[in-house]
Every structure is written in C-alpha cells, then in structure tokens.
Amino acid sequence: MDLIRIEKLEKIYDNDGVATVALDGVDLKISEGEFVTIVGPSGSGKSTLMQILGCLDRPTGGKYFFEDKELQTYSDDELAKIRNEKIGFVFQAFNLLPRLSVLENVALPLMYRGISVKARHEKARELIHLVELDDRAGFQTSKLSGGQKQRVAIARALVNDPKIIFADEPTGNLDSKSGGAILQFLQELNDRGHTLVVVTHESYVAQAGSRTLHIIDGKINKDERVEKRRIVSKDGFLK
Template sequence: MGDTEVHALDDVTLKIEEGEFVAIVGPSGSGKSTLMNILGCLDTPTSGKYEFEGRDVSKLNDNELAAIRNLRIGFVFQNFNLLPKLTALENVELPLMYAGKSTAFRINRAKEMLKAVGLSERLHHKPSELSGGQQQRVAIARALSADPPIILADEPTGNLDTRSGHEIMEILKALNKNGKTIILITHDLNIARQAQRNVHIRDGKIVKDEKVGS
C-alpha cells in the first residue's frame, strides 16, 4: 500500500470563460477541493499546465501568485474565515490593507461592499454577534472589496440553513449578472443547478460538463 500513487486529479481538462457561473460538483474525496486550490492559485499541479488569464501559473513567482490571489480572485469559504476580534467593517477592510490602500479608501469601500450585501446596519458587529448567513455575507463583502473579476466560493452554503443559503446564492447570481465570474465548489446538486454550468467530478476525473441554468 505504501507504494500506491494516488492522483487527486487525473487527466482533467477544463476551460472557464470570463463571466461564467460554473459549479464544480462532486462528493467528498472526488478531487473538487484540489481543483479549487489549483484554480485559486493556492496550489500548483504536479504535472500538466494551468493558465490563468493566459499566463502559465507554474512560471509565476510567489509575489505574482500572491497578487493574483489578492487582486484577481475573491475567496469565499464554508467556514467564513472571519477574524473573530474584528468588526464586520474591519474584516472587509483587510484585503485593502494588504493592498496598501489608505484608511479613508478602505473604510468607504468596506461600507459600500457591506451595503451591497445588505449589512449596512451591522458594520460594527463582530462575527459572534452575527448569524451564519450574515457572517457569510460579510465574507462575500470581503471577497469583493478589492473588486476582483473572479469569485471562488468553496461550499458557501454548507454551514447555512436553507433560507440563508438561498440568500447567498441570490447574491452570487446577482454578482454574476453584473459581470463577475463565479466558480462555486459544492457537493449539493440543488445548489449546483442554480449555476449556468455544472462540471461533475468523481475520483479525480471530470465525468460530465453540462449547461444547466438560464
């Protein structure tokens, strides 16, 4: 068993166009998280090639990869990944702080993004004072703060009740209509079918790639 080589992804060919809303669907252990990490420039493939906006990711240095993650992709995670001691406003400001933006710009932009997700009245609340759905909306506002063209959402409704999950999906659909490319990772077919395209992955292979939405 020690000599068995396991391929998290095996012979995967995938192209995502600007402005698409794509759901990558599969059960636990299917390889979808590995694919997400590669798409998000969090990992590089051990073989094969990944091009991001026409650039071969394997040829980029750490600073160039960090710039993609900070400015070109907004990440939304199942567990929200908010800093517990910071307010909603301060959490949304963080990417702009790393980008070297001024305090005034950060505050105005963070307020604008929180308003966009319906949380103008919760600016100074900490995560523990917010519901799960509200925390995920803060996470989406944070992902949007640097105005990236791509939102990469990993099981964004996984820890939410049905109503809150529906609200999050409506926000993602609205962002897509406004031009954002949305890549959604999920195990839930009901969630996936709200995207425009479903890429089904199983045992590290893409088994189906279909148009589903309007």
C-alpha cells in the same frame, strides 16, 4: 479570451510515500461571466481543483493559464498578488477574523495592497451596503449569525473587484433559508457580470449556475451547460 485555461492538470498528494491522485489530467476553460458549479462525491478532487484554480495550491503536472499567463513559474509572492488583485474567496467556514469588525474584515484584502485605511474603509462600506449589513459594520464578526457571516465573506470577496470568485461549499454551514439567500446573492453577482466558481454537493446549488462540472476520481466526468438557469428564491427553493 478565456479567463482560465488548464491543460492536463495533475495533482498527486504524497502521503508518507503513498501517492494519491487527486486530479488526473483535467482540461478546462472558463470564460468571463460564467457561473460554474463543481459537483462530485467527497474525495473526487473538486476542492483540490478549486484550490489550484484559486492559486492557493500548485499542481504537480500540467499547465495553468490565468488570463493567458502561465502560472507554473510564478513565485509564492506573485501568486499572492494574483489572489489579492484578481481573485475572491468564499469559504464554507466563513473564515472571518473574529476579533476584527465587519468593516475591518471586509477591508482586509485591500490592506495587503497598501491602500490607506480611509480609502479601504470607504470601499468596504459600499460592499457592506450591497450585502445589506450597514447597521452591523462596527460589530465583531463573532456576534453575527451564520448567514450574516457569509454575507460579510462575500463582501470581502468582492472588495478587490476580482476577476473571479471561488466559493467552496458557501451554503454548507447554513440552514436552507440562509443558504438560499446566499445563493440568490451569488446569482445576482453573476447577473452583474461576475465570474463565479462554486464547489458544492447540494443539488439545488448546482442547478443555480450556468454550467455544471461533474468530477469523479479526479477527472471531469461531465461538463453540462445549463440552458435555463434555475432561479433561487429567498427561502432557498428553486423556482
């Protein structure tokens, strides 16, 4: 079963009467366990594609099936439920809530599922341990370094046991060393069976996945399977 299937997906932005085509009839299938990287020049539509796949935005045409369910007719709240239960996000700007602690940030998605404070903090602690930030759990996120922030964001993306994780330029705001560590971490997640979709314009990130989609002018220009995935070292270099 395909985790994600889209058919002739279109997204046209209407900017004061001027139509801009961001996605122009994209067909795509993503299976469980894949590590898909999406590359392309800015304005190519790669972020738009990720936002629609992540149920943050709606297409203006075509069909989107998530776990074989057509999402076209889903209400805002039903899409929120899918994001809450099936999807994890990692953003370029981390998007942590600065006044909450690391623990509270990681546990936040579970709050919207109605899980008790105790249970969600317990779960969050497990993931904070996974990203090796145990000693920072009580810190406000504003006191962390960029790399630490992104690890908190990854822990948050994992806290709801998502079917798929979307990362939009996850290394974009980091130096190469921190970025390398994050990328290595994403590879480890993939090794454990997590499905990942990473949007990037950095080539070393693109080469870290198992499949690369090249997007130009709102179309998939090239869909490349990577036979032997490049391993990222801690200092950010490909082996």
